[in-house]
Amino acid sequence: MRAIVAVIVLLACGTAAAQSTAQAVRSKGYVQCGVNTGLAGFSQPDSKGVWRGIDVDVCRAVAAAVLGDASKVRYTPLTAQQRFTALQSGEVDILSRNTTWTLSRDTGLGINFVGTNYYDGQAFMARRKLNVTSAKQLDGATVCVQPGTTTELNLADYFRANGMSFRPVVIEKLEEVLNAYFAGRCDVYTTDQSGLVAVLASRAPNPEEHVILPEVISKEPLGPAVRHGDDQWFDIVKWSLFAMIEAEELGLTSKNVEKQGSSKNPSIQRFVGATGELGKMLGLDNRWALEIVKQVGNYGESFDANLKPLGFERGLNRLWTQGGLLYAPPLR
Amino acid sequence: MKRSAKRAAIQAAVLLAVGAAAWFLVSNTLSNLEARRIASGFSFLQREAGFAIGESPIPYSAADSYLKALVVGLANTFRVSAFGIVLATLIGFAVGLGRLSPNALLRGLCAAYVELFRNTPLLVQLFFWYALITETLPPAREALQPLPGVFLSNRGIFFPLPGSVPVLQGFNFSGGAHLSPEFAALLAGLSIYTASFIAEIVRAGVLSIRRGQREAAQALGLTPAMTTRHVVLPQALRVIVPPLTGTYLDLTKNSSLAVAIGYPDLVSIANTAINQTGQAIEGIAVIMAVYLTISLSISALMNWYNARVLRR
Numbered sequence: 137m138r139a140i141v142a143v144i145v146l147l148a149c150g151t152a153a154a155q156s157t158a159q160a161v162r163s164k165g166y167v168q169c170g171v172n173t174g175l176a177g178f179s180q181p182d183s184k185g186v187w188r189g190i191d192v193d194v195c196r197a198v199a200a201a202v203l204g205d206a207s208k209v210r211y212t213p214l215t216a217q218q219r220f221t222a223l224q225s226g227e228v229d230i231l232s233r234n235t236t237w238t239l240s241r242d243t244g245l246g247i248n249f250v251g252t253n254y255y256d257g258q259a260f261m262a263r264r265k266l267n268v269t270s271a272k273q274l275d276g277a278t279v280c281v282q283p284g285t286t287t288e289l290n291l292a293d294y295f296r297a298n299g300m301s302f303r304p305v306v307i308e309k310l311e312e313v314l315n316a317y318f319a320g321r322c323d324v325y326t327t328d329q330s331g332l333v334a335v336l337a338s339r340a341p342n343p344e345e346h347v348i349l350p351e352v353i354s355k356e357p358l359g360p361a362v363r364h365g366d367d368q369w370f371d372i373v374k375w376s377l378f379a380m381i382e383a384e385e386l387g388l389t390s391k392n393v394e395k396q397g398s399s400k401n402p403s404i405q406r407f408v409g410a411t412g413e414l415g416k417m418l419g420l421d422n423r424w425a426l427e428i429v430k431q432v433g434n435y436g437e438s439f440d441a442n443l444k445p446l447g448f449e450r451g452l453n454r455l456w457t458q459g460g461l462l463y464a465p466p467l468r
Numbered sequence: 469m470k471r472s473a474k475r476a477a478i479q480a481a482v483l484l485a486v487g488a489a490a491w492f493l494v495s496n497t498l499s500n501l502e503a504r505r506i507a508s509g510f511s512f513l514q515r516e517a518g519f520a521i522g523e524s525p526i527p528y529s530a531a532d533s534y535l536k537a538l539v540v541g542l543a544n545t546f547r548v549s550a551f552g553i554v555l556a557t558l559i560g561f562a563v564g565l566g567r568l569s570p571n572a573l574l575r576g577l578c579a580a581y582v583e584l585f586r587n588t589p590l591l592v593q594l595f596f597w598y599a600l601i602t603e604t605l606p607p608a609r610e611a612l613q614p615l616p617g618v619f620l621s622n623r624g625i626f627f628p629l630p631g632s633v634p635v636l637q638g639f640n641f642s643g644g645a646h647l648s649p650e651f652a653a654l655l656a657g658l659s660i661y662t663a664s665f666i667a668e669i670v671r672a673g674v675l676s677i678r679r680g681q682r683e684a685a686q687a688l689g690l691t692p693a694m695t696t697r698h699v700v701l702p703q704a705l706r707v708i709v710p711p712l713t714g715t716y717l718d719l720t721k722n723s724s725l726a727v728a729i730g731y732p733d734l735v736s737i738a739n740t741a742i743n744q745t746g747q748a749i750e751g752i753a754v755i756m757a758v759y760l761t762i763s764l765s766i767s768a769l770m771n772w773y774n775a776r777v778l779r780r
Binding site for chain 2: 216217220221224240241243244245246266274275276277278283284288289291292293295296302303304305306307308309312313315316319320321323363364365
């Protein structure tokens with residue numbers, strides 16, 4: 137029961153805010169990163185046990201910016217229910233676990249969302265045999281869902297709004313809830329579209345037996361979060377994410393970023409730290425953004441390495457210059 | 469005189485230290501919550517819960533409050549614990565007496581039962597029962613019908629009530645009464661596991677009765693069954709009841725493992741409420757208060773029963 141641990145930590149820990157998170161990370165030598173227990177493309181260990189995914193890359197980017205080494209990250213796999221208490225209690229420095237940014241979470245949980253690293257929406261997956269073509273036909277269905285998610289709330293809202301009834305089967309562990317769906321305990325499994333695509337690509341025994349229904353019933357901006365009350369750390373994580381997006385816009389990749397010191401473009405010169413003091417303003421080395429791109433890559437590289445092989449389209453997650461929603465404020 | 473004054477001083481010092489520690493913990497927690505701007509207090513209980521619950525003995529919808537949702541969880545905990553205690557007691561007494569049977573086959577089977585279920589983790593057993601139900605039974609549209617009106621599928625067991633017969637409608641059956649796979653798996657797991665402990669308690673209780681009692685009863689012409697029923701068990705109960713109380717408490721507390729297989733018990737719903745509101749301390753406090761109340765009530769009831777057994 138991680139909640140109990142968190143309560144004990146809250147009860148016992150003294151003046152936790154005395155040392156800033158950035159100082160603590162530097163003195164222990166690694167970033168403690170809360171990730172999903174295993175969602176392909178977002179955070180999942182590969183066959184060698186190395187964590188991979190776009191959520192993992194956010195933590196690696198922060199480690200590259202703060203410590204100069206993207207590999208200095210330790211991972212804490214968290215279920216949907218454990219994630220916020222783990223961040224609140226200081227068990228992790230960053231929560232990067234496909235978590236939807238909402239007003240109540242941003243205000244009531246003692247955490248701050250730093251931005252969005254994947255624009256998503258909730259959808260349904262059903263067995264092809266049921267001949268369901270629209271979520272509007274799901275009246276009376278049994279729905280598998282994970283507890284403590286916005287998914288669980290949107291689900292209830294959607295059925296209420298459409299005057300339909302359903303029976304939820306609520307199981308905390310992703311493996312167990314998927315087992316229940318694939319065993320036929322539920323007619324429908326619901327989570328974010330990205331989760332459905334990842335599950336179909338990596339977990340389904342027979343992917344062709346299932347269809348993802350066309351309705352997208354919610355906005356799910358997924359992004360990393362940090363604790364309230366440490367603005368410097370909040371800035372570092374926020375701008376590490378923006379640096380990955382900005383790098384793609386500037387055409388900087390892990391292959392070419394080292395050779396850009398003599399670039400004529402002043403934006404690129406500032407980005408790689410050849411001019412200006414962007415790093416210093418964040419309390420970091422001036423090569424912070426260069427190290428992020430060199431070691432982790434830009435946003436597009438991370439997307440192509442982790443999500444594209446699973447069949448993900450860029451969609452909303454294209455740059456604003458290409459009709460998407462990804463937009464980094466100016467790095468200047 | 470001097471000695472007792474010294475003792476009083478030590479006790480006062482300990483009391484002071486405990487009080488100071490408690491004060492430190494509470495004030496420190498409050499300042500930590502304040503520093504992190506985590507909401508506190510119990511006002512969230514009145515807010516709309518917003519999530520649906522799979523099964524509920526009382527009417528509930530997502531538009532109801534967190535308080536109502538927690539009451540549903542409590543009712544579900546009561547439901548599975550009450551049925552579990554009855555079932556575990558019946559199985560436990562049967563197996564415990566079976567282990568003392570003159571029939572070697574029965575004795576062996578009962579011993580195997582005890583060793584198998586007492587020596588494997590309850591959580592594993594729950595997963596086993598749940599998988600057994602959901603993986604081996606057919607989907608709702610191909611449900612088995614062992615008796616007219618009774619349907620067995622991976623949606624659980626549907627059986628008819630007077631005036632209401634289950635009918636396949638769309639995705640699932642409607643009408644009649646319904647046992648969900650989650651409830652069935654949890655009830656089976658809890659009662660079968662706990663029964664293995666009760667069996668040993670019953671066996672110990674019966675063995676504590678001196679052989680002379682049984683021989684005397686037989687000399688009076690009582691059959692073995694009558695001897696057990698009227699002579700041995702009433703005396704054995706004095707030995708059985710106190711540890712039996714402990715196993716009842718265990719069963720009730722173990723019902724919180726429901727989280728793992730998706731039965732909406734109190735802990736499962738309180739966890740969701742904690743997650744949606746972020747108010748872990750209040751949520752955990754509710755869970756602890758409720759389990760403490762249930763456990764103390766069971767203890768009080770069993771102590772009263774024990775006193776009655778002793779008086780006979």
